[in-house]
Amino acid sequence: MSKKRQLxxxxxxxxxxxxxxxxxGINEILKVSGVAKRTLYSHFTSKEELLLAALEARHxxxxxxxxxxxxxxxxxxxxxxxxxxxxxxWFDNNEPLLGEFRGCFFINTCGEYxxxxxxxxxxxxxxxxxxxxxIADKISSDNQTCVATLSILMEGAIVTAQVSGKKALLIEDCxxxxxxxxx
Amino acid sequence: MSKKRQLxxxxxxxxxxxxxxxxxGINEILKVSGVAKRTLYSHFTSKEELLLAALEARHxxxxxxxxxxxxxxxxxxxxxxxxxxxxxxWFDNNEPLLGEFRGCFFINTCGEYxxxxxxxxxxxxxxxxxxxxxIADKISSDNQTCVATLSILMEGAIVTAQVSGKKALLIEDCxxxxxxxxx
DNA sequence: TTGTATGTAGACAATTCGGTCTACTTTTTG
DNA sequence: CAAAAAGTAGACCGAATTGTCTACATACAA
Numbered sequence: 001m002s003k004k005r006q007l008x009x010x011x012x013x014x015x016x017x018x019x020x021x022x023x024x025g026i027n028e029i030l031k032v033s034g035v036a037k038r039t040l041y042s043h044f045t046s047k048e049e050l051l052l053a054a055l056e057a058r059h060x061x062x063x064x065x066x067x068x069x070x071x072x073x074x075x076x077x078x079x080x081x082x083x084x085x086x087x088x089x090w091f092d093n094n095e096p097l098l099g100e101f102r103g104c105f106f107i108n109t110c111g112e113y114x115x116x117x118x119x120x121x122x123x124x125x126x127x128x129x130x131x132x133x134x135i136a137d138k139i140s141s142d143n144q145t146c147v148a149t150l151s152i153l154m155e156g157a158i159v160t161a162q163v164s165g166k167k168a169l170l171i172e173d174c175x176x177x178x179x180x181x182x183x
Numbered sequence: 184m185s186k187k188r189q190l191x192x193x194x195x196x197x198x199x200x201x202x203x204x205x206x207x208g209i210n211e212i213l214k215v216s217g218v219a220k221r222t223l224y225s226h227f228t229s230k231e232e233l234l235l236a237a238l239e240a241r242h243x244x245x246x247x248x249x250x251x252x253x254x255x256x257x258x259x260x261x262x263x264x265x266x267x268x269x270x271x272x273w274f275d276n277n278e279p280l281l282g283e284f285r286g287c288f289f290i291n292t293c294g295e296y297x298x299x300x301x302x303x304x305x306x307x308x309x310x311x312x313x314x315x316x317x318i319a320d321k322i323s324s325d326n327q328t329c330v331a332t333l334s335i336l337m338e339g340a341i342v343t344a345q346v347s348g349k350k351a352l353l354i355e356d357c358x359x360x361x362x363x364x365x366x
Numbered sequence: 367t368t369g370t371a372t373g374t375a376g377a378c379a380a381t382t383c384g385g386t387c388t389a390c391t392t393t394t395t396g
Numbered sequence: 397c398a399a400a401a402a403g404t405a406g407a408c409c410g411a412a413t414t415g416t417c418t419a420c421a422t423a424c425a426a
Contacts, residue, residue, distance in 0.1 A: 002403095019295075020294055022295070025382070025383060026384060037385085038386090038404075039402075045385095107286075107345075110346050111286060111290065111291030112203035113203075128343070145356055148353070152353070153339055157335060158342075159338045160335055164308055165308070170331070173332050174332075176332070177364055180366075185373095209413080219373070219374050220376080222374080224414095367426100369424100370424090370426100371423080373421075373422070375420090375421105379416075380416105382411105383413075384409105384411090385408105385410100386408080387407085391405105394400085
């Protein structure tokens with residue numbers, strides 16, 4: 001992997017994430033990264049291809065982060081608490097790996113693309129599917145409902161933190177709801 | 184309220200909602216609505232002002248819809264079931280008042296605007312605050328946690344339906360989680 | 367009748383968009 | 397060393413962007 005290529009992906013990810021895809025032009029990405037336009041188009045055929053690369057990069061970073069955060073949970077309740085407490089750290093910008101919190105990059109991206117069958121949307125869907133899988137792998141019970149509920153609470157927490165501001169109560173509620181579900 | 188003004192707001196709302204704010208140009212809104220550009224700029228000083236009007240219009244429609252859906256719930260559990268079953272109808276495009284489901288317009292909008300203190304974001308935050316208030320007014324118990332959890336589940340359901348498309352199981356999970364919470 | 371509101375079509379300006387291209391320089395590698 | 401690969405700056409293209417402006421038409425109420 002070329003150094004410039006990685007720099008372009010990183011810069012695109014940061015800018016797309018914070019200003020939306022259509023809110024950021026190619027020229028802005030070039031200016032911020034300091035890479036020449038010719039170089040960009042030797043690595044990517046279009047803006048969309050750069051976006052796809054950025055989505056994939058974010059996917060890998062996020063999944064790796066999530067797996068590490070849940071790695072030492074010893075039972076289902078610990079999975080839940082560690083999940084939501086890690087999210088709280090993200091919301092409070094205490095997770096350098098994930099950068100400044102601006103909601104979920106994949107949710108934000110879906111808001112800008114209406115065609116559900118396009119490659120971009122499919123990548124977003126696959127990411128969410130993988131996130132659920134990571135949680136499922138840590139849940140000992142074969143109860144599929146538990147995984148689904150945790151995922152829904154997770155999405156709700158992310159969106160609420162983004163739109164309504166980050167609150168300590170939010171995470172408490174998620175953990176309480178998890179406890180109620182796990183009897 | 185002028186007829187053309189309302190037509191512009193309705194058209195802008197539909198197009199913004201389905202393609203994102205920055206994905207839709209003024210000219211497209213004019214073409215679809217059949218209104219002259221001069222007329223638009225006699226009613227609104229800028230695209231942003233039109234967006235604010237569209238957000239407000241959506242806010243009123245959604246709140247009215249939500250209130251009507253929860254109006255005849257007789258206890259907390261009924262509030263929860265009617266809430267999530269109404270959401271299911273929305274996801275399945277069986278709620279003409281809300282139009283074709285494309286996630287939450289306010290969440291999608293927040294994804295395109297990073298400045299939390301700008302007027303657009305504040306409108307989105309106020310909308311979510313009002314949604315929580317509508318739910319709170321129907322919950323008999325003074326338990327604030329119940330309202331918060333329902334809200335989080337609601338946001339999670341909306342986002343999951345938008346990104347991952349799973350609908351039937353999703354609503355079941357939300358209702359199950361509500362039941363667990365309400366003992 | 368005569369203002370005044372509100373509407374029309376569309377040219378135009380200034381800027382930005384994604385993307386191509388030329389000409390040149392640097393870095394890596396066999 | 398020499399060839400190939402990867403980089404640079406930035407002019408340029410056509411299309412699209414938001415917003416302004418001129419000139420004119422229609423509807424309605426005092």
